[in-house]
Amino acid sequence: MEPAVAEALVGEAAARFRPGRCLRLVVKIGSSLLVDGAGAVRREWLASVVGDIAARRAAGQEIIVVSSGAIALGARRLKLERGGRASLEDAQAAAAVGQVALSAVWEALLAGAGMTMAQVLLTLGDLEDRRRYLNVSATIDRLLALGAVPVLNENDTVATTEIRFGDNDRLAARAAQAAGARGVVLLSDVDGLYTANPARDPDARLVTVVEAVTPAIEAMADAGSGSGLGTGGMAAKLAAAKIAGAAGIHLAIADGRVMAPLTRFAETGRGTVFVAGEGAGRRKAWLAGRLTVVGTLTVDAGAEAALRRGKSLLAAGVVGVVGNFARGDVVAVAGPDGVIARGLAGYDAGDAGLICGLRNEAQAAVLGYAPRAAMVHCDHLVML
Numbered sequence: 001m002e003p004a005v006a007e008a009l010v011g012e013a014a015a016r017f018r019p020g021r022c023l024r025l026v027v028k029i030g031s032s033l034l035v036d037g038a039g040a041v042r043r044e045w046l047a048s049v050v051g052d053i054a055a056r057r058a059a060g061q062e063i064i065v066v067s068s069g070a071i072a073l074g075a076r077r078l079k080l081e082r083g084g085r086a087s088l089e090d091a092q093a094a095a096a097v098g099q100v101a102l103s104a105v106w107e108a109l110l111a112g113a114g115m116t117m118a119q120v121l122l123t124l125g126d127l128e129d130r131r132r133y134l135n136v137s138a139t140i141d142r143l144l145a146l147g148a149v150p151v152l153n154e155n156d157t158v159a160t161t162e163i164r165f166g167d168n169d170r171l172a173a174r175a176a177q178a179a180g181a182r183g184v185v186l187l188s189d190v191d192g193l194y195t196a197n198p199a200r201d202p203d204a205r206l207v208t209v210v211e212a213v214t215p216a217i218e219a220m221a222d223a224g225s226g227s228g229l230g231t232g233g234m235a236a237k238l239a240a241a242k243i244a245g246a247a248g249i250h251l252a253i254a255d256g257r258v259m260a261p262l263t264r265f266a267e268t269g270r271g272t273v274f275v276a277g278e279g280a281g282r283r284k285a286w287l288a289g290r291l292t293v294v295g296t297l298t299v300d301a302g303a304e305a306a307l308r309r310g311k312s313l314l315a316a317g318v319v320g321v322v323g324n325f326a327r328g329d330v331v332a333v334a335g336p337d338g339v340i341a342r343g344l345a346g347y348d349a350g351d352a353g354l355i356c357g358l359r360n361e362a363q364a365a366v367l368g369y370a371p372r373a374a375m376v377h378c379d380h381l382v383m384l
Contacts, residue, residue: 013209014269016250019061022183024144027053028066028172032189033256034102035069039076039083041105045259047112049187052262053149054113062144064179065151066172067102074098095156106151118148121155127174128292128330137178144179167236170291173243173251177285184244185265186237187256192272193234195220210274213242241274246288246382248279284382287330287342295323295331295349296339297356297375304335312374313343313381315363318356325349333376343381346372 017025029049036042053063074094075084084094103119110117120139126132143150152175154168169186176184194204210217221234237253244251254271258264265271279285299307303317313333325331326348333341345352352375355363363371 013273013275014252014265014271016273016275017183017185017252018266019056019059022061022181022250024062024064024179024181024183025056026064026066026172026176026179026181026184027262028168028184028186029068029256030168030186030188031068031072033187034067035072039072041069041073041101043105043109046105047109048259049261050109050113050115052260053110054115056262057115057149063149064140064144064175064181065106065149066168066175067106067151067153068168070095070098070102070153071156072098073101077101092157092159099153099157102153103151110149116146116148118143118150120150120152122152122171122175123155123159124291127171127178128290130286133178133286136175137180140175140179167233169236169240170243173240173249174289174291176244176249177247177282177289180282181249184240184249184251185262186240186251186253187261188237188253189257190234190253191255191270192253193217193220193237206270207272208269210241210272213238213245213274243289245274245276246279247282247285248276250274250276283380287344287380288382288384290330290342292330293323293332293342294329295321295325295345296334297321297331297345297352298334301336304340307333307341307381307383310378312378313341313376314360315352315355315371315375316357316359318352318375321349321353321356323349331376333381339384341376341381341383343376346375346377346380 016022034042034046056063071084071091071094074097077097078094080086080090080094084090107117122136126136140150152171154171172184172186191206193207193210195207196204198204218238221238241251251274252265252271254261254265297313297318298320299313299317300319303313306317307313323331325345327345329345330342331345332339333343351367354366355371358366360371
């Protein structure tokens with residue numbers, strides 16, 4: 001590809017995040033950018049980010065911030081080893097102390113630029129449970145309407161290993177879904193996705209535009225966090241890109257090590273942009289972005305083919321039921337080669353197990369009541 005053509009494509013990809021084309025943007029900031037090696041806030045750098053936010057708001061763009069850093073800040077104050085991550089208890093204690101300090105810094109800097117900060121702490125369940133998800137969505141909508149800047153973080157003080165996002169990249173993508181955002185920018189200590197880890201491979205090349213997160217793209221990811229302060233890595237960022245893409249939300253990985261990183265990204269376009277398609281409706285996007293399920297329905301090849309044509313999942317095509325779920329719970333649908341979809345169960349696990357493999361006319365005698373139209377209706381199912 002000619003250099004001029006490649007440059008134009010990169011510029012067009014980055015332009016998707018400008019105020020005129022993205023009215024609501026989520027910006028994620030990692031611990032390694034916000035906190036230095038000694039555990040102190042990089043205040044001058046953060047002030048430059050606040051300047052970016054102020055400029056974008058003046059241009060008509062609503063900004064939601066996802067900010068890491070609480071554990072790193074708390075660990076310094078409590079003098080904990082390994083940045084507060086030696087144990088779950090240390091991380092929770094560090095978060096309890098550090099979140100206060102983190103909020104104070106954000107509040108002071110945003111107020112200094114004439115903006116009001118709103119703190120929103122979330123757990124995995126807040127975005128996995130449909131009712132709580134809708135409540136988060138409504139709260140963020142109202143805060144933005146009132147002119148506040150929502151600053152989100154995982155509530156690490158109460159989150160446990162089993163019920164946490166584990167990284168703020170995926171939280172940012174899920175929050176973008178809930179907020180109805182059109183773009184997510186992950187400010188990182190690398191300037192994008194490379195064909196290999198650039199720290200170990202001098203021939204690694206920056207991938208500027210990704211149309212789909214394919215297995216080949218996933219193979220480029222490095223799951224490690226280079227700074228030792230955060231929990232994410234390139235694998236987490238690719239997972240976030242898939243969550244965002246399911247809702248038609250563009251996602252960019254941009255270099256956060258520079259001053260005024262949002263301005264720099266807008267000017268240079270340097271980074272990796274994951275271009276989203278049209279995306280599913282908001283309910284199906286919520287299903288696609290979920291990180292947990294409570295059961296699995298295994299289907300045969302014929303049922304898988306029907307699902308890929310947009311059909312509902314019928315009991316006749318189900319060959320196995322695993323889990324203890326109730327009607328309306330979110331379950332995975334697995335084909336012969338692995339999980340292919342996610343949807344809302346039409347039956348409790350017990351009844352689903354009774355009728356799996358049976359055609360509709362044979363189900364009433366087993367259930368003792370008239371069967372429903374489908375095991376998972378196509379309106380409540382999303383392919384992955």
